[in-house]
Amino acid sequence: MSSNPPKLLDGNALAALWKQKIKVACAAFDQKPCLAAVLVGSDGASQSYVQFKMKDCQEVGFQSKLIQLPENTSQASLLQTIEDLNKDASVHGYIVQLPLPKHIDEQTIVAAIDPTKDVDGFHPLHAGRLMLGRPGFVPATPWGIVAMIDHYNIPTEGAEIAIIGRSHIVGRPLSVLLSSSPKNGTVTLLHSKSKNLKEHCLRADILIAALGKPGFVTADMVKQGAVVIDVGTTRVQDHSIARGWRLKGDVDFEQVAPKTKAISPVPGGVGPMTRIGLLHNTLEAYKTFNP
Ligand code: GUN
DSSP states (O other), rough: OOOOOOOEOOOOHHHHHHHHHHHHHHHTTTSSEEEEEEESOOOHHHHHHHHHHHHHHHHHHEEEEEEEOTOOOOOOHHHHHHHHHOOOOOEEEEESSSSSOOOHHHHHHHHHHGGBBBBTTOHHHHHHHHHHOOSOOOOOHHHHHHHHHHHHTTTTTTTEEEEEEEOOOTTTHHHHHHHSTTOOEEEEEETTTTHHHHHHHOOEEEEEOOOOOOTOOGGGGTTTTTEEEOOOOOEEEESSSSSSSEEOOOOOOOOGGGGGEOOOOOSSSHHHHHHHHHHHHHHHHHHHHHO
16 A cells, blocks of 8 residues: 555646646737648547537637538538648638547548647648657547646656556557656557566556556556546446446556555546647647737
């Protein structure tokens, strides 16, 4: 057992600080930054994520625009929407919510977004810049996790950092950020084919779970006194709540928390900081248009 209770990495409180900072910056502009979001289809989780992003814009004084397209939208039609957004001078940044319906090729869509407006940071140009340590839009979730590590002064230099999950949205870019200067961590990027996953996790000073499997990380996988960051947000059935579901992270919080020095909860951990990442990138995109 840990001698001290774990510190909660409070994403809600940190996001509130950032929102205030962005709101103050926004108040100084005559013309307001504008974020657009394209949502194809009617997936419940995607719909609520996009609604949150639009609400965040309103809270900090940004303009926002939601473009909702039906599930059967063709790839050609979505590419036309993207071309229109690329040309629309009133939109400073935009996102295409993923996943897209199966008949649309995500990589083709992401590559068509004007990199100067790609506030998700998913375009190959930004992925390349991240790899090379050059300025570009950093994807929102890795950005939010690094902001959290900075805020709570979690030491990374020379630290053993294990990341479970190698997605283009979270694990892979995060592995680059945390292994590069100035973070200088020793990063192990784990995935579904990794052997001895538990042993790798047990070495970690910082363990980051981003695989999308609720409750995957159990106490026997965590070193005493480690910092644990939970990126998972899966909807699981819960009939004790009127809506019938709740969010569950990739970490078995109850079991794992007592072993940790610090741990992020779900909800209220990485999720709110991901949303700040998007606002931050939108502000940067706006400044590029209005230097
Ligand atoms: N789907 C899950 N996370 C994200 C994200 O950060 N951006 C977009 N566009 N889609 C997502």
